[in-house]
Amino acid sequence: MTAVLMDGKALAAKVRADVARDVAALGHVGLATVLVGDDPASHVYIAAKHKAATEAGIDARDVRLPADTSEEDVLALVDRLNHDDEVDGILVQLPLPGHLDETKVTYAVSPAKDVDGFHPVNAGNLYLGTPIHVPATPSGCMELLAAYDVDPAGKEAVVIGRSEIVGRPMAMLLMHANATVTVCHSRTRDLAAHVSRADIVVAAVGRPGIVNAEMVKPGAAVLDVGLTRTDEGIRGDVDASVASVAGHLTPMPGGTGPMTIACLLQSTLKAARYRRGLLAFPGA
Numbered sequence: 001m002t003a004v005l006m007d008g009k010a011l012a013a014k015v016r017a018d019v020a021r022d023v024a025a026l027g028h029v030g031l032a033t034v035l036v037g038d039d040p041a042s043h044v045y046i047a048a049k050h051k052a053a054t055e056a057g058i059d060a061r062d063v064r065l066p067a068d069t070s071e072e073d074v075l076a077l078v079d080r081l082n083h084d085d086e087v088d089g090i091l092v093q094l095p096l097p098g099h100l101d102e103t104k105v106t107y108a109v110s111p112a113k114d115v116d117g118f119h120p121v122n123a124g125n126l127y128l129g130t131p132i133h134v135p136a137t138p139s140g141c142m143e144l145l146a147a148y149d150v151d152p153a154g155k156e157a158v159v160i161g162r163s164e165i166v167g168r169p170m171a172m173l174l175m176h177a178n179a180t181v182t183v184c185h186s187r188t189r190d191l192a193a194h195v196s197r198a199d200i201v202v203a204a205v206g207r208p209g210i211v212n213a214e215m216v217k218p219g220a221a222v223l224d225v226g227l228t229r230t231d232e233g234i235r236g237d238v239d240a241s242v243a244s245v246a247g248h249l250t251p252m253p254g255g256t257g258p259m260t261i262a263c264l265l266q267s268t269l270k271a272a273r274y275r276r277g278l279l280a281f282p283g284a
């Protein structure tokens, strides 16, 4: 068997075109990104997000601060953006330099403008099954499954990784879609035993090739979120051999990454709708 490739690039282009149409209808939609310091990967991601936002007609503001910026100054900036009427969505690029408390900065972003969905109000509402802003990578994975008619209902799903930005929200979304969800992590005793039972596998740990053909159930849908830069190029968590066993597989690159960016734009549009009262912000 050769897996059907889940083309994230193509689906992302479609999502972005839909966002562009809705942005045009709304008039003005603003996104502010905050990048502290000079992590080279973060620069690549921020550039990609700005290009996509601008192409969708979103007014994207690129705020950059030196690596030694104090926490007080970062929090003051976030506060200004919270109160800035031109700004519908705020994204603080992670990781932050070590002297800054990521939790504190994440808490500071207004939940309605938190397009990453990292604020506890948003994380909590996802847990409760009443999602407001949902992290972009897991959203993109759900969109990929839907686009390829892989319905999680009743299926065994294994999520590898329990990070706040991918693994945990991914598990929630799959559970809400009625999958039976197992979350594996660094202390899991027998990863292969869990993966071999899964109809849907989402790998998000950043360990190149940790998922291989021997452990994947024939016909399973496998989504690769891990991204490691090596001398030979970008490598995912899923070994290339899996293509001969899986039913569906995301390419790496060109799978879940482009969908992450597309879903970020969707969240920005949603944030603009909350702010204009076109969508009710739960509990507000």
Ligand SMILES: Nc1nc(=O)c2c([nH]1)NC[C@@H]1CN(c3ccc(C(=O)N[C@@H](CCC(=O)O)C(=O)O)cc3)C=[N+]21
Binding pocket: 044, 045, 048, 091, 092, 093, 094, 095, 116, 136, 137, 227, 234, 252, 253, 254, 255, 256, 257, 258, 260, 261
């Ligand atoms: N506040 C915050 N929000 C994020 O959403 C966030 C973040 N911080 N920090 C870092 C991670 C990582 N991330 C990616 C986005 C796009 C690709 C992407 O487009 N990848 C391309 C390859 C790009 C390349 O060449 O490096 C692909 O998979 O085809 C990957 C990773 C968002 N993140």
